[in-house]
Amino acid sequence: MSKWTVVGRVEDIPPLGARVVRTPTLDIAVFRAVGDRIFALEDRCPHRGGPLSQGIVHGGRVTCPLHDWCIELAAGEAVAPDQGSVRTFPVRITDGQIELDLDRVTLRAGAA
Amino acid sequence: MxxxxxxxxxxxxxxxxxxxxxxxxxxxxxxxxxxxxxxxxxxxxxxxxxxxxxxxxxxxxxxxxxxxxxxxxxxxxxxxxxxxxxxxxxxxxxxxxxxxxxxxxxxxxxxDPVLLPLPGKDLPGVVTFRDLADVDAMVRACEDFTKAVVIGGGLLGLEAANGLLKRGMAVTVVHLVDTLMERQLDPHAGRMLQQSLEARGLRFALPAQTEAILGDDRVRGVRLKDGREIEADLVVMAVGIRxxxxxxxxxxxxxxxxxxxxxxxxxxxxxxxxxxxxxxxxxxxxxxxxxxxxxxxxxxxxxALLGYAIYRGSLISTKLKVTGIDLFSAGAFQGGDGAEDIVFRDETRGVYKKLVLHDNRLTGAVLYGDTVDGSWYFRLMRDGTDVAALRETLVFGQSYLGDPGHGGASASALADDAEICGCNGVAKGTIVKAITTNKLFTLDEVRAHTKASSSCGSCTGLVEQIIASTLGGEYTKTPSEKPLCPCTDHTHAETRQTIVAQKLKTIADVMAFMEWRTPNGCQKCRPALNYYLLCAWPGEYVDDSQSRFINERAHANIQKDGTYSVIPRMWGGITNPKELRAIADVADKFRIPTVKVTGGQRIDLLGVRKEDLPAVWRDLNAAGLVSGHAYGKALRTVKTCVGSEWCRFGTQDSTAMGIALEKMTWGSWTPHKVKMAVSGCPRNCAEATIKDFGVVAVESGWELHVGGNGGVKVRTTELLCKVATPEEVMEYCGAFLQLYREEARYLERTAPWLERVGLAYVRAHVVEDAKERKALHARFLFSQSFSQTDPWGERAAEIPVRSEYAPLKVVGV
Incomplete structure (x- = not known):
């Protein structure tokens, strides 16, 4: 099985917005930043677990809707002085299709 | 390269x-x-x-x-x-x-320190007070000698004199005029300062001019113009800098x-x-x-080749760094034409305060003995706040305004474990530690590192005090004008004016024309710009949903676990069995865990999953329920009492009035949330006097109250005026809201806005000028003609087109 999983098309995500890919173990926020750059991060702020997919996307960052933490989309790192990081997932675009590398995600329900 | x-x-x-x-x-x-x-x-x-x-x-x-x-x-x-x-x-x-x-x-x-061209100025033992070498020389002199003269009774001279006194010297200060620190203090405060320094053991010669420094191989004294000689082994010249x-x-x-x-x-x-x-x-x-x-x-x-910042000069304030003496001075304290003084004097307690006002604006302040409110006065000066309404208690300070959260607290008196910021749970010790270990200087830096005062902002004054006391007084950098956000140096007002004057109609246009330094702004400026454009170009501007906070984008309130809450509108707080059944059915069908009555007389459904929102709305719509906008910077609710229809005290039909007001104002976007209420008599059961716009019915008509707030900082309304008919209530309400919509800063509630511009300003536009009131009201109604579409209905009708509420994909099941 190929390690790349197709999750949708670039235009399925609003510009400067995000959509969620749901897996049995975690939610992944897929962002469409400026210039149609696509990023995939676990949908969980390192601060108090807020859904990053619901934040405002600006530059290469997203601001968590709960307490305004700023997260770098590429690195998954919180912007200083806040400290913390969130899992990121490799993304590639093939003919406008977004593909995620979900190798490290447990895709079977019940398996922990 | x-x-x-x-x-x-x-x-x-x-x-x-x-x-x-x-x-x-x-x-x-x-x-x-x-x-x-x-x-x-x-x-x-x-x-x-x-x-x-x-x-x-x-x-x-x-x-x-x-x-x-x-x-x-x-x-x-x-x-x-x-x-x-x-x-x-x-x-x-x-x-x-x-x-x-x-x-x-x-x-x-x-x-460089100014060296007076006096005979003997080059003698050993004559120093200035400017750098570490000077301090070294003074400290060494204190070990070998006992008497010092400081020439100059300004800020620097007094600090030098105090230091030498603490190191055991007998110190005399020679000053040219009869008031110490005459550039910062009026004669009265100067005299109080002199008395308190004399009580500590300093001696003064003033007014007095030094004629010569005496001595052969080392200084041994100074001679004054009047012939007096003062013995000294050390002479410090602190007469100014060049x-x-x-x-x-x-x-x-x-x-x-x-x-x-x-x-x-x-x-x-x-x-x-x-x-x-x-x-x-x-x-x-x-x-x-x-x-x-x-x-x-x-x-x-x-x-850095960015090239857009502009320095326009600084407003300055001064504090004397002499332990145990509290002194603060800012602005022009001399008064002059058209100036008014407010003076508070308590000799026994050693407290003196003088405030100088021009046209209801604070332009100068001298505080002696009690300087806790220095930064507050400074902020009022910087913002040009209209202080007419505060005038009676202004001189008693900010704590007298009634701030139940932090009333009267003085930061220096607090213990290290005292909680300063209730929103983010930050203690005083944490702030002090962050300031000293990270070498922080400004309020913004302290906010970034500790989160203190970064949420509701009500502890800002306390945090500023802590910064000041930790860093020695001078460090509370208060910028003269607040830019909209770090993406730009333009203020809210400049941005709004430019949008209208240059006919800018998209966020991208504003950012390009006003030279934003970020490609697409940030979470602070984008929502502000979206609102300013929406307000400036009703019916024309296309709302940018990605520039709205999630609550306004999703038309529901995000909760701590990522679920949402849904509050349908109930006009004037009136509902009926059909609506209640629909709400009960929705709660059952979507397994909504919590149903609660809100403070604004509505029903809140808490814990709705995002993908269920459109279906919940569709079911509510079917019973005639529409969005309550409880999630928006918008008109929230109009709270009412039962009024003359049921109540034995009611003077007017407050419920019908509330419903009419809500029908006129619902759906309007505003700088911050707007809450209204209508009470049927002065008993005020609808609590109209802590609302943004409150109506209280009396026998002869309606009282209109504005600028109240029941939140972090309770503020009762001010009476705008009294009107006779329901039609007038509607017109004044629309005009008031439109003035607020057009002129307040984004995220500024009516209460701080009113404090900033003054009730007189609002009265002039809404009450005294009938033509302008009608124009404002008309502009409000015009804007409303585009905004009164139920956002829930729109979205529910578009399932499944509205895919943003659903996951992009579910994998691995």
Whole structure:
């Protein structure tokens, strides 16, 4: 099985917005930043677990809707002085299709 | 690519602050070389007084040690002096004859103490008070000698005198005029200060002029013009400072009192910049630290080739750093034409306060003995706040305004574990530690590091006090105007004016025209711009949902676990069995865990999953329920009592009035949330006097109240006026809301807005000028003609087109 999983098309995500890919173990926020750059991060702020997919996307960052933490989309790192990081997932675009590398995600329900 | 070379002359606070600001915005732009006359790293000159007084050590006042320079790749040439600038060859020449090339040059040579041309001024034992070497000389003199004279009774002279006194010297201060610190204090405060310093053991000769310094191989005293002689083994000259411009002048740069710079801190040679006390800007020379921080920020912006920051001069305040004496002065305290004084004087407690007002604006303040409110007064001055409404209690300070959360608390009196910021749970000790370990200077920095005062902002005053007391008083940098956000230097008002004047109709246009420094703004400016455009161009501007906070984007309130809450509108708080059944059915069908009655007389469904929102709305819509906008910076609810229809005290039909108001105003977007209420009699069961717009019915008509708030800081409304008919209530309400919509800053509730502009201003536009009221009301109705579409209905109808509520994909099941 190929390690790349197709999750949708670039235009399925609003510009400067995000959509969620749901897996049995975690939610992944897929962002469409400026210039149609696509990023995939676990949908969980390192601060108090807020859904990053619901934040405002600006530059290469997203601001968590709960307490305004700023997260770098590429690195998954919180912007200083806040400290913390969130899992990121490799993304590639093939003919406008977004593909995620979900190798490290447990895709079977019940398996922990 | 080879980096450009930046040479900095002067290793003091101004030069290094500029370099620090520069490194923050453009860390790799330059190879930086710093020339410093003193053989140390960079220290906080403001805190020399506590070092002299033995209250702080040298280590405690170091800002950047030598390692900092190495870490940042900066070449520090300490202890060598620059003696010439060759502007044609772009080099500086040092005292060893070596030439160092520059692409850009920053002059921060500071100032020199003024040495009076008195006979005997060169005798051993005569010193100035300017740098660490001076402090050293004074400290050594204190070990061997017993008597000192300080010439100059200004800020610096008194701090020097106090330090020497603490080290056991007998000190006499000689001052030319009869008021100490006459540039900061009026005669009354000056006399109180003198008395309290005399009580500590200082002696004064004033008014008195020094004629000669006496002595042969060492100073032994001074002689005054009136013939008196005062014995002294040490004479400190602290009569003022003079910008150090010799180097700049020899390099052919235009100088007057200081090196003349424009609003970009550029000298007349565009490659050469200058900051700090050596600079003259718009005719003004500064000798305090706050202006230097403002200048550093602007200068760094231009050195970083960003090129948009503008320095417009600084409003300054002064505090005397003598332990146990509280003194604060800001602005013009002398009054003059059209000025009014408010004076508070309590000799026994040693408290004196003088406030100077012009046209209901605070323009000057002198505080002695009780300076807790210094930063509050300073903020009122900076913002140009209309203080007419506060006038009666203004002199008693901010705590007298009624701030139940933090009333009367003084930061210095609090224990380290006292909670300062209730929103983010930050204790005083945490803030103090962050300030000292991370060397923070500004409120914004403290907010960023500790989160204190970054949520509701009600503890801002306390945090400012903590910064001031931790850093020695001068560090509360309060910028003269607040930019909208870090993406721009433009203020809210400038941005709004430009949008209208330039007919800018998209966020991208505003950012391009106003030279935003980020590609697409941030979470602060985008929602503000979206609102300003929406307000300026009703029916024309296309709302940018990605520039709205999630609640307004999703038309529901996000909760801590990522679920949402849904509140349907109930006009005037009236509902019926059909609506209640629909709500009950929805709660069952979507397994909504919590159903709660809100403070605004509505029903809240909590814990709805995002993908269920459109279906929940569809079901609610079917029963005639629409969005309650409980999630928006918008009209929230109109709370009512039952009024004359049921209540035996009711004077008018307050419920019908509330419903009519809600039908007129629902769906309007506003700078912040707007809450209204209508009470049927002065018993005020609908609590109309803590609402943004409150109506209280009386026998003869309706009282209209504005600017109330029941939140963080409770504020009761002010009476706008009384009207006779329901039609008038509607017109005044629409006009008031439109004025607020068009003029308040984004995220400014009506209460702070009203405090800022003053009730008189609002009355002039809404009450006294009928033509303008009607125009405002008409503009409100015009805007409403585009905004009264139920957002829930729109979205529910578009399932499954509205895919953003559903996951993009579900994998692995």
């Amino acid at each position: 080879k980096k450009e070379r930046l040479v900095v002359i002067g290793n003091g606070m101004a030069g290094m602050r500029t370099v620090e600001e520069l490194l923050q915005v453009a860390p790799d732009l330059y190879d930086i070389t710093v020339f410093g006359a003193e053989p140390y790293g960079n220290y906080n000159r403001i805190l020399l007084s506590p070092v002299l007084a033995g209250e702080k050590t040298l280590d405690e006042i170091m800002l950047n040690d030598l390692a900092w320079y190495t870490d940042h790749g900066i070449e520090l040439i300490a202890g060598r002096k620059v003696v010439g600038i060759d502007r044609r060859a772009h080099t500086v020449i040092d005292d060893k004859g070596a030439a160092t090339p520059y692409d850009r040059l920053l002059i921060a040579t500071g100032s 910008p150090n411009i010799a180097l700049a002048r020899s390099g052919g740069l235009h100088c007057e009192r200081g090196i003349v710079v424009g609003d970009t801190l550029q000298t007349f040679d565009p490659r050469i910049y200058a900051v700090g006390e050596c600079v003259q800007h718009r005719g003004q020379v500064y000798g305090l630290v706050a202006p230097l921080f403002d200048q550093a920020k602007v200068c760094a912006n231009h050195l």
